[in-house]
Amino acid sequence: MVSLKENKKTTNQSTVITNGALGMILFVATEIMFFSGLISAFVVNASDNIGAWPPKWQPRLPVEATAVNTLILFASAITLFFAIRKTKSKTDGNFKTSSNLLKITMLLGGTFVALQGFEWVQLIGAGLTSSSSLFGAFFYTIIGMHGIHALAGVIYLFVISLKIIKSFDSNIKMKMMQTLSIYWFFVVLLWPVLYLLVYVLPSKG
Amino acid sequence: MSAHHEQSFISKYVFSIDHKYIAKQYTVTGMIFAFIGGLFAVAFRTQLAWPGTNIPFIGVLDGMKYNMLVTNHAMIMFFWAGMPILLAGLGNFVIPLMLGADDMAFPKLNMLSYWIFFVSAVLLILSFMAPGGGAAGGWTMYPPLNAQQGVDPDANFLVNLWTGGSLLILAVAVEFASMLLGGINFLVTSLNMRAKGMKLMDVPAVVWMINLATVDFMFSVGPLISGAVMLLFDRIFNTGFYDPARGGDPILFQHLFWFFGHPEVYVVLLPAIGIVAEIVPTFSRKPLFASRWIIIMATASAFIAFIVWAHHQFVAGIDPRMAEFFSITTIIISVPFAFIFFAVIATMFKGQIEVKTPMLWALGFLVFFLVGGVTGIFNGSAGLDMYIHDTYFVIAHFHYTLIPAVFFAGLAALHFWFPKATGRMMNETLGKLHFWITSIGFNMFAFPLFFSGLYGEHRRIFNYSSYQPMMADWIINIRHVATIGAMILAAAQVLLFINIILSATSGEKAGKNPWKCNTLEWVADSPPPHGNFATPPSCYRGPYEYSNPKRSGSDFWPQNEQ
Numbered sequence: 001m002v003s004l005k006e007n008k009k010t011t012n013q014s015t016v017i018t019n020g021a022l023g024m025i026l027f028v029a030t031e032i033m034f035f036s037g038l039i040s041a042f043v044v045n046a047s048d049n050i051g052a053w054p055p056k057w058q059p060r061l062p063v064e065a066t067a068v069n070t071l072i073l074f075a076s077a078i079t080l081f082f083a084i085r086k087t088k089s090k091t092d093g094n095f096k097t098s099s100n101l102l103k104i105t106m107l108l109g110g111t112f113v114a115l116q117g118f119e120w121v122q123l124i125g126a127g128l129t130s131s132s133s134l135f136g137a138f139f140y141t142i143i144g145m146h147g148i149h150a151l152a153g154v155i156y157l158f159v160i161s162l163k164i165i166k167s168f169d170s171n172i173k174m175k176m177m178q179t180l181s182i183y184w185f186f187v188v189l190l191w192p193v194l195y196l197l198v199y200v201l202p203s204k205g
Numbered sequence: 206m207s208a209h210h211e212q213s214f215i216s217k218y219v220f221s222i223d224h225k226y227i228a229k230q231y232t233v234t235g236m237i238f239a240f241i242g243g244l245f246a247v248a249f250r251t252q253l254a255w256p257g258t259n260i261p262f263i264g265v266l267d268g269m270k271y272n273m274l275v276t277n278h279a280m281i282m283f284f285w286a287g288m289p290i291l292l293a294g295l296g297n298f299v300i301p302l303m304l305g306a307d308d309m310a311f312p313k314l315n316m317l318s319y320w321i322f323f324v325s326a327v328l329l330i331l332s333f334m335a336p337g338g339g340a341a342g343g344w345t346m347y348p349p350l351n352a353q354q355g356v357d358p359d360a361n362f363l364v365n366l367w368t369g370g371s372l373l374i375l376a377v378a379v380e381f382a383s384m385l386l387g388g389i390n391f392l393v394t395s396l397n398m399r400a401k402g403m404k405l406m407d408v409p410a411v412v413w414m415i416n417l418a419t420v421d422f423m424f425s426v427g428p429l430i431s432g433a434v435m436l437l438f439d440r441i442f443n444t445g446f447y448d449p450a451r452g453g454d455p456i457l458f459q460h461l462f463w464f465f466g467h468p469e470v471y472v473v474l475l476p477a478i479g480i481v482a483e484i485v486p487t488f489s490r491k492p493l494f495a496s497r498w499i500i501i502m503a504t505a506s507a508f509i510a511f512i513v514w515a516h517h518q519f520v521a522g523i524d525p526r527m528a529e530f531f532s533i534t535t536i537i538i539s540v541p542f543a544f545i546f547f548a549v550i551a552t553m554f555k556g557q558i559e560v561k562t563p564m565l566w567a568l569g570f571l572v573f574f575l576v577g578g579v580t581g582i583f584n585g586s587a588g589l590d591m592y593i594h595d596t597y598f599v600i601a602h603f604h605y606t607l608i609p610a611v612f613f614a615g616l617a618a619l620h621f622w623f624p625k626a627t628g629r630m631m632n633e634t635l636g637k638l639h640f641w642i643t644s645i646g647f648n649m650f651a652f653p654l655f656f657s658g659l660y661g662e663h664r665r666i667f668n669y670s671s672y673q674p675m676m677a678d679w680i681i682n683i684r685h686v687a688t689i690g691a692m693i694l695a696a697a698q699v700l701l702f703i704n705i706i707l708s709a710t711s712g713e714k715a716g717k718n719p720w721k722c723n724t725l726e727w728v729a730d731s732p733p734p735h736g737n738f739a740t741p742p743s744c745y746r747g748p749y750e751y752s753n754p755k756r757s758g759s760d761f762w763p764q765n766e767q
């Protein structure tokens with residue numbers, strides 16, 4: 001993401017949306033298609049294995065504990081929202097506050113990833129591994145792919161939180177925040193879909 | 206515009222952020238791979254025509270080696286030749302120039318995209334060095350074969366990663382990451398960096414087509430990457446996504462693969478049509494017929510391309526009702542292409558046609574692609590496809606679509622934009638000779654295969670000696686003719702290399718606008734400096750105002766002149 005540096009010299013036409021934001025929207029759109037592939041594979045296999053999804057002898061997923069983790073991730077979206085609102089007044093003092101809010105967002109995101117890692121260790125101990133059953137394979141692939149995106153987002157949040165306290169054009173800072181927020185909101189909003197699909201629905205049947 | 210400062214050797218020739226130089230890097234890499242892929246084809250065609258021949262550098266082909274060459278021939282031609290040349294190379298060169306921009310929207314991302322592509326090429330080469338050799342499971346990577354070939358389920362995951370099959374999947378995934386970065390650049394540049402006054406309908410057809418191809422690629426590649434990730438995990442983490450014995454579903458991979466695989470065909474085809482739509486008006490001195498409708502039709506086809514994929518799976522045991530749906534959509538998608546074809550032909554009607562080398566290649570595309578397009582209708586009909594599936598009829602069909610698209614249109618583009626890229630004209634005599642020998646070789650190789658395919662010759666057999674019905678004299682002759690054709694096709698490319706080297710070093714100097722063309726790239730110097738234009742051009746009209754009666758004195762009207 002660091003290399004998403006804009007060519008600032010010529011934007012010949014008045015544009016509706018900045019280059020960085022448009023590029024990030026396109027990137028997120030391809031990511032959505034990627035997760036759609038995984039989700040449809042999951043649904044196809046779930047419907048092929050009705051009654052055994054997950055198999056009876058495999059451990060259940062911690063639906064309640066992960067609900068708490070979901071709230072932590074949602075909280076990070078709220079802190080990011082306030083970080084962006086602070087930038088609207090464009091004074092350097094406010095970018096300091098934004099930077100701090102970004103760091104809180106980063107910590108919340110990091111907690112989410114860490115708790116998942118903790119959960120994985122327990123599940124592997126209980127006998128759910130990537131090769132123990134198809135459900136396990138899907139669980140680690142889908143949740144792991146989301147986790148990698150969350151981890152990349154945490155690094156991205158950290159980089160931007162350091163950048164915006166340096167002194168340069170505040171318009172560019174705002175654009176950087178905008179691009180960052182598209183990515184992090186994608187990570188946050190994707191999660192409830194995966195939570196419902198992988199954790200909640202299989203636990204019902 | 207003097208913001209583009211002096212560049213050091215490394216930043217100019219290696220890690221360049223200049224879109225024109227990146228375009229050259231992509232094109233040259235793609236051409237080298239195209240040649241390698243072509244030699245693979247010559248090698249396995251030799252085995253088919255004269256089984257047991259000792260082939261230089263490779264030796265006598267056994268089944269495994271034969272499969273390896275076939276698999277990698279397809280992979281290389283699609284992902285390391287077709288896409289880098291037609292999408293990345295051409296797109297990087299023409300998009301900023303034709304839009305009047307000084308560079309891409311994200312120049313550094315652009316450089317990164319080439320070097321990620323380079324890494325993917327290295328991974329591809331490494332896959333041949335893995336124990337057991339390169340991947341040999343067919344370019345479609347179908348499981349369960351490709352989930353198991355060369356894999357030891359009890360071994361460490363690194364051991365299984367270090368196999369031809371796994372490395373090839375990884376190489377393809379890295380290549381896609383590179384094309385994704387390039388695609389983001391293309392779309393953002395085209396939407397946000399057009400010259401002042403340039404409306405979307407003033408954008409030249411080739412830029413439209415490259416962007417439509419990019420959209421097709423970007424929105425179809427996600428499911429394939431997810432499918433490939435699962436396939437790779439089956440190989441290295443023993444997950445069993447596609448293993449029916451463990452509840453997995455191998456047909457699922459086919460859906461994920463072809464959801465990408467079919468739009469991918471249009472990723473290669475659309476830029477080719479765009480090239481022809483630029484060249485034909487220029488050399489006919491007439492406006493592109495129904496240019497607005499060509500773009501609308503191409504957009505329609507880019508969307509229909511997403512709902513035709515299962516026509517590759519008619520014999521995979523899919524529901525006949527589903528097959529019917531995909532038959533219908535497949536035949537519908539030929540309508541917009543038929544429209545575009547007629548419009549391009551109508552452009553030439555009563556024009557002052559001048560058959561220079563670029564025009565010759567463009568005409569070659571029109572003639573030969575038609576054969577591929579028409580035979581596609583046979584393959585698209587589910588009932589008929591049951592019979593011709595996996596025969597040489599299909600091989601002949603898609604070589605009649607892909608060779609005109611990648612080679613004929615690609616070479617048309619090379620001859621057309623070579624003066625802009627290097628400042629020198631290409632040699633006409635050598636170019637025409639190259640065209641005719643290539644055309645003869647190509648048709649000799651591909652056309653006879655329609656007949657052996659209809660007779661039932663199956664495509665995945667490396668030695669027919671033990672299949673008596675396939676050893677009739679006439680069918681053996683067909684194999685010989687096809688193989689000699691492939692050899693001529695490969696040998697003819699030597700002329701291209703000679704022409705490029707001679708012309709780049711001592712060709713006739715080209716002015717700014719050797720073809721008297723309207724689009725903005727011809728306003729810049731040849732070759733354009735870093736930063737492209739001395740002053741950013743403005744755009745006043747569409748790109749195809751040839752022989753306009755309102756314009757006195759010349760038969761063309763550049764987009765930047767009032």
